[in-house]
Amino acid sequence: MTTPFAPVAFPALDDAVVRTFEETLRGRLLRPVDDGYDAARAVFNAMIDRRPALIVRPTDGQDVRRAVVFAREHGLALAVKGGGHNVAGSAVCDGGLMLDLSAMKGVSVDPERRIAVAEPGLLLGDLDRATQAHGLATPLGVVSVTGIAGLTLGGGLGWLNGKHGLACDNVLAADVVTADGRLLTASAEEHADLFWAIRGGSGNFGVVTSFTYRLHPVGPVLAGGLAFPPERTREALRFYHEFAATCPDELSTTAGLSVDAEGRPTIAVGVCWCGPLDAGERALRPLRAFGPTEDGIAPMAYSALQAANDASFPTGRQHYWKSSWLIDLSDGAIDVLLRFAAAKPSAATGIGLQRMHGAAARVNPGATAFPHRRAQHELLILAQWDDPAETDRHVGWTRAFFEAVRPFAARGVYVNDLGEEGADRVCEAYGANYERLAAVKAKYDPTNFFRMNQNIRLAG
Ligand SMILES: Cc1cc2nc3c(=O)[nH]c(=O)nc-3n(C[C@H](O)[C@H](O)[C@H](O)COP(=O)(O)OP(=O)(O)OC[C@H]3O[C@@H](n4cnc5c(N)ncnc54)[C@H](O)[C@@H]3O)c2cc1C
CATH class of the missing domain: 3.30.465.10 (Uridine Diphospho-n-acetylenolpyruvylglucosamine Reductase; domain 3)
Structure with missing residues (x-):
């Protein structure tokens, strides 16, 4: 399989040419021998270990322009790093020019x-x-x-x-x-x-x-999590699906599946109500009435909610993710979710149902390039582990889970949670908007210069 992230042969760069380029920049240029090079090329997913020939850390749009022109004129692949969190590692390339945007934080x-x-x-x-x-x-x-x-x-x-x-x-x-x-x-x-x-x-x-x-x-919000008894996980998952389907726009939800010390699958539900707090308390009543064993929902600053999950995603871990859309949660789908939750390969590995609904779901699928507009769960199978020797076990579990759930999933995938999964999955990510995207690509990037990404093939 050829992928946009595969190593490419790149022309040797003349030192004098690189120095002249460096002098035009307001920001920094890092070569492999420079301090800070390894930190700059590191991305969230520690499975990705690529070595750009040059890293440019621009300070403004003019630096970005200079780097784009330089890379194009010298036949260098260009990778763009925003926060470096893409699980496919598309922010970094082997042997090309990496734009590290971390100094552009205005x-x-x-x-x-x-x-x-x-x-x-x-x-x-x-x-x-x-x-x-x-x-x-x-x-x-x-x-x-x-x-x-x-x-x-x-x-x-x-x-x-x-x-x-x-x-x-x-x-x-x-x-x-x-x-x-x-x-x-x-x-x-x-x-x-x-x-x-x-x-x-x-x-x-x-x-x-x-x-x-x-x-x-926005804020303060009414937010936090509820845990449900392990004996009722199946019932709670079914209930969560029905509850999420009727939530008002102000109430967005997620569910996480895990396993307890006795090997039983468990479910926790996360919520964020972004409206008047007393109305939020009322909207949450059915969920609370279901009988959680823990209730951590409370008014909080929106920024506190936004940082509440950070500790679950430290840097330096290996990651292998698969995702798909689940519109319905049939008994068959629930069977698969519970079976694989019980066999989770590590405590850090996550299984999430991130709910898309309300305003996000009502946008016409052609109004923006994001095509997956309907109320649904994004199923996130997020294997993470520390020891590279455990890779096969984690990747194997993730793939088996994904294949088992596939018959219950809608066609399509969220582009931001896609790994290196081949051209068909890329097509699914852009869905019905693919052809129109390819036409825009042909107009603004006719040579496919920007290809270190979930790449859209040129029209024609
Ligand atoms: C821990 C974690 C939590 C996440 N949670 C969510 C979530 O809640 N909701 C959600 O929707 N997604 C979530 N994601 C997925 C996230 O949207 C993607 O990983 C996204 O790519 C991260 O953006 P980044 O700038 O950090 O990515 P990077 O890895 O820096 O960039 C990814 C790609 O985006 C493109 N890119 C980046 N910057 C630019 C730019 N300035 N101009 C042009 N192209 C650019 C490039 O093609 C690049 O290869 C999460 C990911 C992680 C790892």
């Missing part, structure tokens, strides 16, 4: 107009802190150390999705460096085709140097 918030302009090196927590200082937020994901850039470009599913949509639904404009080195603004008014494509089409179209987000009043 953010400005206009509380009157309720917009934030954010640079692509920000992590979720950085942006949440800046917006929450004004009691505002834009929808992002649920782990605060994830990068805003990759998350937003692929969709962005989090605690506010029911009320305010996906991250990409809240992008009002973006500045994008395209393959020809232009810095374009994409919005509903300018380059509307590009604007459409970057809201779900991931990194295929250029390097985004700034996002303008719509903000909403």
Whole structure:
């Protein structure tokens, strides 16, 4: 299988040429011998170990332009690292030029107009802190150390999705460096085709140097988790599915499956209510009436909720993930979920049902490039482990689980949770929007210069 991430032969670079390029940059250039090179090339998934020939750490859009032009003129592959959290490791390449955007963390918030302009090196927590200082937020994901850039470009599913949509639904404009080195603004008014494509089409179209987000009043929220008795896990899972299907937009939910010390599958439900707190208490009554053994739901600052899962995803671990959409939870699907939860290969390994609903689900599937618009669970099979010697066991469990659940899953996959899974799965990720995306790709990136991503093949 050829993949966009495979090592490519790259031309030897003349030192003098690299030095001349370095002098044009405001930010840093790192070679393999430089301090900081290994830290810069490291990504969240420790299974990924790639060595770019050069790393550029730009400080602004002009540096990004220079790096894009340099890479193109010298035949170098280009990888773009926002927060470095993509599980496929597409942020780093072997032997090309890696753009490490971590020095581009500027953010400005206009509380009157309720917009934030954010640079692509920000992590979720950085942006949440800046917006929450004004009691505002834009929808992002649920782990605060994830990068805003990759998350937003692929969709962005989090605690506010029911009320305010996906991250990409809240992008009002973006500045994008395209393959020809232009810095374009994409919005509903300018380059509307590009604007459409970057809201779900991931990194295929250029390097985004700034996002303008719509903000909403958010917080405090009513949030936390409930655990249910292991004897009732099957019943609780069925109940959760029915409950989640009737939740108002303000109440977004997730469920996590695990296993107790006696080998019994367990379920915990996480919630976030983003409306008046007394109404939230009422909306949660049926879930509480089901009889949880633990109830950690309480009013809290939105930023506290956003950071609550961080400890479950430390850096330096090996990761192998599979994901799919479950519209329904039939008895057959529940059987598979419980069987594989009971056989979970490590305590750190997670099984999640992240619910998409409400505003995120009501958007027309063709309105943005993100096509999977309907109320559904994203099933996340998240194997993580420390010792590389355990890789086969974790990968084997994940693959077996994924194959067993496949008959119950909808066609399609969320592009941001896709590993290196081949061209068919990439097609499924872009779904009915694939052809239109390929046409936009042919217009803005006719040589497929931006290919270190879940790559869209050119139209024709
Ligand atoms: C612990 C964890 C929790 C997560 N939780 C959620 C969640 O709650 N909701 C959710 O929707 N997703 C979630 N994800 C998935 C997440 O959306 C993807 O991993 C996403 O790619 C992360 O963005 P990043 O900037 O960190 O990625 P990176 O690995 O830096 O980049 C991934 C790809 O995005 C593209 N890219 C990045 N920056 C730019 C840019 N500025 N311009 C153009 N292209 C760019 C490139 O193609 C790059 O290869 C989670 C992932 C992890 C590891």
